[in-house]
Amino acid sequence: xxxxxxxxxxxxxxxxxxxxxxxxxxxxxxxxxxxxxxxxxxxxxxxxxxxxxxxxxxxxxxxxxxxxxxxxxxxxxxxxxxxxxxxxxxxxxxxxxxxxxxxxxxxxxxxxxx
Amino acid sequence: xxxxxxxxxxxxxxxxxxxxxxxxxxxxxxxxxxxxxxxxxxxxxxxxxxxxxxxxxxxxxxxxxxxxxxxxxxxxxxxxxxxxxxxxxxxxxxxxxxxxxxxxxxxxxxxxxx
Numbered sequence: 001x002x003x004x005x006x007x008x009x010x011x012x013x014x015x016x017x018x019x020x021x022x023x024x025x026x027x028x029x030x031x032x033x034x035x036x037x038x039x040x041x042x043x044x045x046x047x048x049x050x051x052x053x054x055x056x057x058x059x060x061x062x063x064x065x066x067x068x069x070x071x072x073x074x075x076x077x078x079x080x081x082x083x084x085x086x087x088x089x090x091x092x093x094x095x096x097x098x099x100x101x102x103x104x105x106x107x108x109x110x111x112x113x114x
Numbered sequence: 115x116x117x118x119x120x121x122x123x124x125x126x127x128x129x130x131x132x133x134x135x136x137x138x139x140x141x142x143x144x145x146x147x148x149x150x151x152x153x154x155x156x157x158x159x160x161x162x163x164x165x166x167x168x169x170x171x172x173x174x175x176x177x178x179x180x181x182x183x184x185x186x187x188x189x190x191x192x193x194x195x196x197x198x199x200x201x202x203x204x205x206x207x208x209x210x211x212x213x214x215x216x217x218x219x220x221x222x223x224x225x226x227x228x
Binding site for chain 1: 156
C-alpha cells in the first residue's frame with residue numbers, strides 16, 4: 001500500500017531535550033516536505049527536499065533541522081525544542097515527474113513541548 | 115510576498131445547501147492549484163487540482179473548482195453538501211517558477227448541520 005508513515009504519532013517532551021520525528025514513504029517520490037499545522041494559520045512549510053542530499057528552507061525553518069540521506073526517509077530534528085514548537089506536524093511526499101504533483105500526507109505527529 | 119487567502123474561516127451550512135469556499139492567491143506567474151480536505155482527526159487528502167487546460171476542474175465526492183486567472187482565484191464549490199462533508203478545507207498553490215515552494219491557505223472549517 002502506498003503510504004507516508006510518521007513516528008511517533010504523539011510525543012510529549014520537555015524544553016531542550018533533542019528529538020527526532022521520522023518520516024518514510026514507499027512511493028519512490030523525489031519531493032518530501034515537513035509542515036506544521038497551527039489553529040488559524042493553516043499549514044506552514046518548515047523544510048523541503050527535492051531529492052537525496054538536496055534540502056531547503058520553507059517558511060518557518062527556525063529551530064528545525066532535516067536530512068535526506070536516502071530517498072525514502074526525511075527525518076525532522078529538533079535539537080533544542082521549545083514550547084512554541086508545540087504543534088501538529090505533517091510529513092508529505094510527491095512525485096516531480098511531469099511537474100509538481102499532489103502531496104501525499106502522513107498521519108501527523110502531535111508534539112507537546114513543556 | 116506570495117500568499118494564499120481563504121477568507122472564510124468557519125462556514126456553517128445545513129445539509130443540501132450549496133457550498134462555495136473562496137481561495138485567492140497573490141502571484142503573477144504560473145501556478146498549480148490544489149484543494150485538500152482534512153476530515154476530523156485525519157491527515158490531508160487531495161480533493162482536486164488544476165495544472166492547465168479547462169479552468170473548471172472536477173474532483174472527488176462531487177466537488178469542483180474554477181480557476182479564474184484574472185481574479186487570482188480558485189474557489190471550491192459543491193451544489194449540495196452532506197453531513198459527511200464536515201471537515202477543514204485547505205487551498206494550496208505551487209509557484210511554477212520555483213516548483214518547490216508550496217503555500218497553503220489558513221483553512222476553512224466547514225460544519226454541516228444534519
